[in-house]
Amino acid sequence: MKRRVAIGFIGTSLDTGRTEERWNKWRPTVALCQQDDLFIDRLELLVDHHAMTLADRVTADIEQVSPATEVRRHLISIKDPWDFAEVYSRLRDFANGYAFDPEREDYLVNITTGTHVAQICWFLLTEARDIPGRLLQLSPPKRGDAQPGMIGTHSIIDLEISRYDAIATRFAAERIEATSFLKSGIPTRNPAFNRMIDEIEKVAIRSRAPVLLTGPTGAGKSQLARRIYDLKKAQRQFAGAFVEVNCATLRGDQAMSTLFGHVRGAFTGAQADRAGLMKAADGGMLFLDEVGELGLDEQAMCLRAIEEKRFLPLGSDRDQASDFQLIAGTNRDLGAEVRRGRFREDLxxxxxxxxxxxxxxxxxxxxxxxxxxxxxxxFSEREGRKATFNAEARARFLAFAVAPDASWRGNFRDLSASVTRMATLAPNGRIDEATVRDEIARLSRTWVGADGDAAGRSMVEEVLGSAAAELDLFDRVQLDAVIEVCRRHRTLSAAGRELFGVSREKKSSGNDATACGNTSPASTSRLRICRRFPRRTGADSGLGRRRQDGGGPGRREDPRASPP
Incomplete structure (x- = not known):
């Protein structure tokens, strides 16, 4: 059987008494050791140096009523017993220095004595398991009680919530309600998705750290971000607004001004101060959708705003403060973007x-x-009229929707648009088989056309048209990769730095046009293919651009040349 150990302050008011009359008074520390069904093996008595005489008397009285109880005194000096920081620090130091042995001993923390501040601190330390025990509350005998010795009663409070079935059931129900809220009340069946939502619910409730949502367009990133905000606001974690911005729409000074604001005169047309979206999100949540589209300068300022909660508006020399939680969304592989130099690794x-x-x-x-x-x-809520499937139509649409060849390229946006079309065209609000048949045909045409374009037409064919047929398959595959790189960059120099990244490190001279002395097979192959690439003139080429270095009118920079 475990030894029972009680911990508590001496009661500088409740435990007093010098004469024999003290035995007719309820003294909680003495009464603690007189409880019939609660034998205390050891009492850890916390005493201020001003109360040493009182502690001697109480210890002697405990020895008289319970000789087997060992009393240990701990001197704790507290200047202001109503100063929360001081009391908590002293009790935390006591707990850290005490050799708890929960395998052999059962600990009870007496919250009857001490100030209300001390009681709160005992509760916090016990709830956090800094003290591995339970709380003990003593009560005096009721008026008229014939109980001898003024012993009173006691109650033990276990802060382990899982021990209370009603509370545990309530918490479980609240977690289910929260996860259902994040799913917009949709009873989803995919196990992996449900596990992810369960984890998001825990993070949303317990953390204000940034969250990154990845996934294809239409997968529901924006809606989920909004639901996370609504959940946290319902729990009073936010007082500010939900601010959403699609970073793909931001360019240049507009991006800086939109996100960080500007002062009057910061640029042409800045006729008044603008707070910016980061300031608007103060006390709330900022959702940066398509965060991978931000420029490197904007990324650097975002990083500072996340870490320091401060940023510099465009044209200003004075910082602005904003405390918000950030959720970012992207359909890009940001790790790959980091390797390509288009996204900051620290962000x-x-x-x-x-x-x-x-x-x-x-x-x-x-x-x-x-x-x-x-x-x-x-649809019914939005349009104010109800639409339903008949049984045959519903079965037919679902059979099509879950089939392996249903690509759902637009994800939930495709599904939402499909339902909207069928509900709008449904005769008398009843979606029948004819309506479903037409919708299936529409979706099939859309997906086949998109898939066919993507699979059947290469980038070289888009640029060269029928002339691409003059190239070998080997050349077309490599040139597809070259064009794809060129389209990602704003200048040919930037594209060249990616295409000839290895060769540039082995340059033998600044004007080395043959990959700077590199005669590797891969480099030689690239040059040979580039020489065979048909030179196009006019607007149908789409690969060249006029030189700005005095090369003469009409002359174009060869996109296949080695970068400077």
């Missing part, structure tokens, strides 16, 4: 604490049916 590290990848709809086919019902309900 990715800051965003990557909590990363959640939202799967495309084609990977959640079991969730199509509940989302179909959700979209019908949304």
């Amino acid at each position: 990715l590290v800051r965003l990557d604490l909590w990363t959640f990848a939202l799967p495309p709809l084609r990977d959640r086919r079991e969730d199509i049916e509940p989302n179909l019902d959700y979209e019908l309900a949304r």
Whole structure:
């Protein structure tokens, strides 16, 4: 059996008494050792140096009523017993220095004596398991009680919530309600998605760190970000607004001004101060959708705003403060963007604490049916009229929707648009088989056309047209990669630095046009292919640009030349 150990302050008011009359008074520390069904093996008595005489008397009285109880005194000096910081620090030091042995001893923390501040500190330390025990509250005998010795009663309070079935059941229900809220009330069936939402719910409630949501366009990143905000606001974690911005729409000074604001005169047309979206999100949440589209300068300022909660408006020399939680969304591989030099690694590290990848709809086919019902309900709420399927039409649409060849390229946007079309065209609000048949044909044409374009037409064919047929397959594959790189960069020099990255490190001279002395097979192959690339003139080429170095009118810079 475990030894029972009680811990508590001596009661400088409640435990007093010098004469024999003290035995007719309820003294909680003495009464603690007189409880019939609560034998105390050891009492750890916390005493201020002003109360040493009182401690001697109480110790002697305990020895008289309970000789087997060992009393240990701990001198704790507290200047102001109503100063929370001081009291908590002293008790925390006591707990850290005490050799707890919960395997052999059962600890009870007496919250009857001491100030209300001390009681709060005992509660916090016990709840945090700094003290591995339970709380003990003593009560005096009721008036008229014939109990001898003024012993009173006691109550033990266990802060382990899981021990209380009613509370545990309530917390479980609240967690289910929170995860359902994040899913917009949709009873999703995909196990992996449900596990992810469970984790997001925990992070949303417990953390204000940045969150990164990845996934294809239409996977629901924006809607999930909004639901996270609504959940936290319902729990009074936010007082500010939800601010959303699509970073793909921001360019140049507009990006800086939109995000960080500007002062009057910062640039042409800046006729008044502008606070910016980061300031608007103060006390709330900022959702940066398509964060991979931000320029490197904007990324650097975002990093500072996340870490320091401060930023510099455009044209200003005075910082602005804004305390917000950031959620970022992207359909790009930001790790690959870092390797290409288009995304800051330090910003990715800051965003990557909590990363959640939202799967495309084609990977959640079991969730199509509940989302179909959700979209019908949304249509009814939005349009003010109800639309439903008949049984045959619903079965036919679901069979098509979950089939392997249903690509759902636009993910949930495709599904939402499909439901909207069928509900709008449904005769008398009843979606029949004819309506479903027409919608299936429409979706099939859209997907086949998009898939066919992507699979059947290469980038070389887009640029050269029929002339691409004159190139070998080997050349077309490599030139596809070259064009893809060129399209990602604003200048040919930038594209060249990526294409000839290895060769540039081995340059033998600044004007080395043959990959700077590099005669590797890969380099030689690239040059040979570039020489065979047909030179195009006019607007149909799309690869060259006029030189700005005095090369003469009409002359074009060869996109295949080695970069400077």
